[in-house]
Amino acid sequence: MIVPYSMLPGQSAVVATPLRWDEIDDRLRPEDFSPEVVLQRLKKTGDPFEGIFRKKVSVDALLERLEENYSFLF
Helix, strand or coil: CCCCCCEECCCCCEECCCCCHHHCCCCCCHHHCCHHHHHHHHHHHCCCCCCCCCCCCCHHHHHHHHHHHHHHHC
16 A cells, blocks of 8 residues: 555655546656655645545445445345
8 A cells, every 4th residue: 555645665756646637647657746846736736635534434324325235245
């Protein structure tokens, strides 16, 4: 598992960076995401993971939906 904003091993400093779907194309290169670039990006666009842990999730509701839609797997 690669954790967002962690440094990736290798010759150059590359940061695992969350992207929006509209940013992904053939020109995308991991080496373009140096620590400096990622910090500038966060200042400009914000962190897409900022509110990820703020949303409350009901495990009971999720289990109910799983049972309704995927009970044939169990």
